[in-house]
Amino acid sequence: MSTLLVWREKLQRIYALYSIYIQKGLQFVTGLVLFWVINSNIGFMKPASSVFCTLGLAVICTFLPMTITVLAATALILAHFYALSLPIALVALVIFILMYIFYFRFTPKKAWLVLISGLAFSLKIPFVIPIAFGLLGSPVWIVPASCGIITYYMTDYVKVSAAALKEADASGIAANLMSFTKQVLASKEMWLMVMAVTIGILVVNFVRTRGVDHSWKIASAAGAAVTVVVSAAGNIVLSTNISYIEIILSAVLGAVTGLVLELLFFSVDYSRTENIQFEDDEYYYYVKAVPKVGVAVPEKKVKRITENQPQETTVIREDADLNNINTENDADDILLTRSLSKELGLEKQRPE
Amino acid sequence: MDFGKYIGGREDVMLDKRKIRLMTRAAIYEKNYGEEDFKISSYYKKDYSSLNTWVTLIWITVGYGLAVAVLFLGWGEAAMEGITLAKLFVFAAVAIGAYVSLLIAYGIGAGSFYKNKHIKAKQRVKKYLRDLSRIEKINNKKEIN
Numbered sequence: 001m002s003t004l005l006v007w008r009e010k011l012q013r014i015y016a017l018y019s020i021y022i023q024k025g026l027q028f029v030t031g032l033v034l035f036w037v038i039n040s041n042i043g044f045m046k047p048a049s050s051v052f053c054t055l056g057l058a059v060i061c062t063f064l065p066m067t068i069t070v071l072a073a074t075a076l077i078l079a080h081f082y083a084l085s086l087p088i089a090l091v092a093l094v095i096f097i098l099m100y101i102f103y104f105r106f107t108p109k110k111a112w113l114v115l116i117s118g119l120a121f122s123l124k125i126p127f128v129i130p131i132a133f134g135l136l137g138s139p140v141w142i143v144p145a146s147c148g149i150i151t152y153y154m155t156d157y158v159k160v161s162a163a164a165l166k167e168a169d170a171s172g173i174a175a176n177l178m179s180f181t182k183q184v185l186a187s188k189e190m191w192l193m194v195m196a197v198t199i200g201i202l203v204v205n206f207v208r209t210r211g212v213d214h215s216w217k218i219a220s221a222a223g224a225a226v227t228v229v230v231s232a233a234g235n236i237v238l239s240t241n242i243s244y245i246e247i248i249l250s251a252v253l254g255a256v257t258g259l260v261l262e263l264l265f266f267s268v269d270y271s272r273t274e275n276i277q278f279e280d281d282e283y284y285y286y287v288k289a290v291p292k293v294g295v296a297v298p299e300k301k302v303k304r305i306t307e308n309q310p311q312e313t314t315v316i317r318e319d320a321d322l323n324n325i326n327t328e329n330d331a332d333d334i335l336l337t338r339s340l341s342k343e344l345g346l347e348k349q350r351p352e
Numbered sequence: 353m354d355f356g357k358y359i360g361g362r363e364d365v366m367l368d369k370r371k372i373r374l375m376t377r378a379a380i381y382e383k384n385y386g387e388e389d390f391k392i393s394s395y396y397k398k399d400y401s402s403l404n405t406w407v408t409l410i411w412i413t414v415g416y417g418l419a420v421a422v423l424f425l426g427w428g429e430a431a432m433e434g435i436t437l438a439k440l441f442v443f444a445a446v447a448i449g450a451y452v453s454l455l456i457a458y459g460i461g462a463g464s465f466y467k468n469k470h471i472k473a474k475q476r477v478k479k480y481l482r483d484l485s486r487i488e489k490i491n492n493k494k495e496i497n
Contacts, residue, residue: 091422091425094418094421097415098415098418098422101411101418102415105408105411106462106465177425178425178426181425181426185422185426
């Protein structure tokens, strides 16, 4: 565990040093995967689905806010739909406008959550979403998650029924339009997934906000179990074709994601929990204080030998020492030494 | 003079840590919130909240119209089969009821949302102005010295 914590500290340090490059790198990768997924699934407009366009959009979006990536993805989807059929593009546009009116007007900065949700479904790991959103967000995140699911199923339906939707005559267009609207809005599988993700987010968020020990781990496990049960039960009752392997694997991956998120964002030591009780004129207070676990990255000692006098200086290296402490034993030794020096008052004061 | 709060090796390049902190905080604020917050805080809370609530209600009306149109596109033909006057009244009542409920829900929600937004923006602007006045005081003190 201590090795993991040391690694976390190292990651934090690396992030602090290169945050701008890491953020832009992540943004580029997200954009690239997103545009590649869209183009490879519904690439009806040939120029827009070229590698040049995919890469170009990803590069441009890297230097702009995430909201622009969302808009670019929306525009790309509409362009492909337009190449297939104008009425389909219009219905899709109306659905996107509805999403904007009813939710994204209020929190445009959270629009990227739709991308994450849609991407997770495209990559066949849907149940990572309820666990990640439930742990890091609030129940309101159900809305962007649902919008992402609706967008995914809309594009999936168009992908599957592309040949049928590309009807030329007027009566065919009208019939296709009605069928598209019906299929998109009444897809059993889509609503089942919306239901599973919604219940998953609510359960994970509810458990995570309780004052029980290991609430993040319990929340992740509960979220994984609930999503599996809901989707499997719905699959049987509604006779949908969701793969059970996909359900189970994505739930397991979701639980693992939950553990990683806990390590990154919520490292506490439950063994040192303090339960305190006190009162004032109006209330009795029952406070549970759980200390955070913080491990400093091991320091490297540099011995300076000068002509006058040998000096020993403690230096915190910013990059080169990151490869030094790899084994659990090393980390444990350093932690032990530190706690002992602290207790005995031997810790040297770090030079400014 | 308290040299503990200064950094830098030579006397002529001594930097005031406190001033750097304040200026960094002010710059971060300007970058992330500044423009929007100044715009919001130029309104009174009630004006800002009610103006945006009205705008939201207009958007909701447009959105509701679009949603009904899409639903009608999908199920309109089936609904219109064998329609009677009584059925039509029921449909109209349901549609109006849903619209009014949506307006009430969003009206209340938007009112509270924009009020909170205004309060938070005001608080941030206040903090920012306080930082600016502290920076000014440090500058003035330096000039006197």
